Amino acid sequence: MTSLAASAAAAAAAEVTHLTQRDAAEIDEQLMGPLGFSVDQLMELAGLSVAAAVAEVYKLSEHTRVLIICGPGNNGGDGLVAARHLYHIGYRPSVCYPKRTPKPLYSGLVTQLESLSIPFIHAEDLPYDLSREFDIIIDAMFGFSFHGTPRPPFDDLIQRLVSLSVIGNSDKRPAIISVDIPSGWHVEEGDVNGGGIKPDMLVSLTAPKLCAKKFTGPHHFLGGRFVPPPILNKYGLKLPPYPGTSMCVRIGKAPSVDISSLRENYISPELLESQVMPDPFDQFLRWFDEAVTAALREPNAMALTTVNKEGKPSSRMVLLKGVDKQGFVWYTNYGSHKAHDLSENPNAALLFYWNEMNRQIIVTLNYDWVSTTLMHPVIFIHEGTCSLIPKPEYWGGYRLTPRFFEFWQGQQSRLHDR
Ligand SMILES: NC(=O)C1=CN([C@@H]2O[C@H](COP(=O)(O)OP(=O)(O)OC[C@H]3O[C@@H](n4cnc5c(N)ncnc54)[C@H](O)[C@@H]3O)[C@@H](O)[C@H]2O)[C@H](O)CC1
Numbered sequence: 001m002t003s004l005a006a007s008a009a010a011a012a013a014a015e016v017t018h019l020t021q022r023d024a025a026e027i028d029e030q031l032m033g034p035l036g037f038s039v040d041q042l043m044e045l046a047g048l049s050v051a052a053a054v055a056e057v058y059k060l061s062e063h064t065r066v067l068i069i070c071g072p073g074n075n076g077g078d079g080l081v082a083a084r085h086l087y088h089i090g091y092r093p094s095v096c097y098p099k100r101t102p103k104p105l106y107s108g109l110v111t112q113l114e115s116l117s118i119p120f121i122h123a124e125d126l127p128y129d130l131s132r133e134f135d136i137i138i139d140a141m142f143g144f145s146f147h148g149t150p151r152p153p154f155d156d157l158i159q160r161l162v163s164l165s166v167i168g169n170s171d172k173r174p175a176i177i178s179v180d181i182p183s184g185w186h187v188e189e190g191d192v193n194g195g196g197i198k199p200d201m202l203v204s205l206t207a208p209k210l211c212a213k214k215f216t217g218p219h220h221f222l223g224g225r226f227v228p229p230p231i232l233n234k235y236g237l238k239l240p241p242y243p244g245t246s247m248c249v250r251i252g253k254a255p256s257v258d259i260s261s262l263r264e265n266y267i268s269p270e271l272l273e274s275q276v277m278p279d280p281f282d283q284f285l286r287w288f289d290e291a292v293t294a295a296l297r298e299p300n301a302m303a304l305t306t307v308n309k310e311g312k313p314s315s316r317m318v319l320l321k322g323v324d325k326q327g328f329v330w331y332t333n334y335g336s337h338k339a340h341d342l343s344e345n346p347n348a349a350l351l352f353y354w355n356e357m358n359r360q361i362i363v364t365l366n367y368d369w370v371s372t373t374l375m376h377p378v379i380f381i382h383e384g385t386c387s388l389i390p391k392p393e394y395w396g397g398y399r400l401t402p403r404f405f406e407f408w409q410g411q412q413s414r415l416h417d418r
């Protein structure tokens with residue numbers, strides 16, 4: 001998140017309404033009474049929001065194994081729904097559900113999870129060291145109807161999460177995500193004696209409850225994109241807008257990011273020299289077709305670098321307008337900066353960056369082996385010079401014609417050393 005977006009999120013958090021326990025219960029009753037919702041519906045949306053928030057922050061490649069601890073009420077039901085969605089997203093969930101509620105809604109959710117072969121683990125059979133077995137633990141024990149102090153077996157389960165959260169290095173322990181309320185916290189006062197769970201993420205549902213003001217973890221999200229105007233108006237709720245089609249929205253300040261640590265693990269299928277077509281243009285067209293089929297956004301967008309007569313480079317994005325055996329074509333206004341550069345110096349470079357497919361095509365004179373080896377498999381098409389495709393008007397096309405090509409496996413070259 002950019003610092004601009006982070007400060008917007010922080011400002012949004014400050015303005016969001018926080019609910020009392022009573023208002024939260026009352027809103028629930030109104031939604032499921034006069035406003036026509038069913039509990040199944042709301043729980044489905046709540047659980048989906050939790051799964052969406054988890055997936056937004058905890059990337060599958062590094063956090064696969066998820067334990068969901070479910071309580072006896074609707075908060076537990078949200079956890080069961082989240083387990084199903086996380087499974088379909090690609091995570092490997094396990095569920096601990098010690099006090100099952102014998103109602104069709106809950107038994108149906110359990111049957112759905114069983115049909116996905118999601119393991120149910122008894123509380124007493126949970127591994128001694130949760131850190132070794134799980135990357136994420138979802139606390140869906142208690143929500144806004146919690147009162148007093150937790151009774152067995154949840155007292156022990158909560159204590160296990162408390163001990164996990166005191167381990168200093170968050171990289172070495174599972175991330176703890178609380179659904180709606182960190183279980184054991186007072187719904188309005190928060191962690192009253194300071195000995196409760198300290199979740200890394202809180203997913204508030206409908207609107208945050210008062211205790212959420214005491215949440216100091218790095219990720220606070222809001223879910224439950226179903227609040228209709230009669231509720232917003234009656235309770236004077238200020239809630240942030242949800243972006244696009246998202247089921248959750250960050251309401252806390254995003255943690256500041258160390259740019260140098262931002263690094264994806266690029267896992268791409270192996271690309272061997274024997275698999276590359278002899279003609280680079282055929283190879284390009286095959287990859288281009290695959291990029292179009294994969295519905296990449298603007299696969300025809302390419303970075304064009306030109307160099308003026310003093311040797312000073314400039315880059316910008318342009319659209320590919322055609323490609324054939326003679327080269328890559330784009331259009332420009334003859335008065336443009338790039339046209340001016342090209343009139344002085346025909347050398348240019350092109351780069352197609354198809355991140356979602358872990359692929360790049362570089363049409364260039366020179367390249368930087370060091371940076372590209374960290375990235376994707378790349379096809380280099382070398383030594384391009386540009387020629388004008390004259391048109392009668394003030395705009396026209398340029399064609400970059402490369403001379404030869406080779407390919408580089410990027411990170412894969414280290415995995416498949418030949
Ligand atoms: N409109 C919404 O925002 C929706 C929220 N959902 C989720 O529902 C919970 C609230 O659910 P509810 O069933 O009312 O209560 P809880 O899950 O918090 O727990 C009730 C459950 O727990 C038992 N209990 C209470 N105190 C204790 C204690 N000290 N020790 C042991 N057991 C305790 C009680 O007896 C009940 O059995 C909300 O937070 C959201 O997560 C809906 O899913 C969708 C709509």
Ligand SMILES: [K+]
Pocket residue numbers: 075139140141142143178179180181182183
């Ligand atoms: K909870």
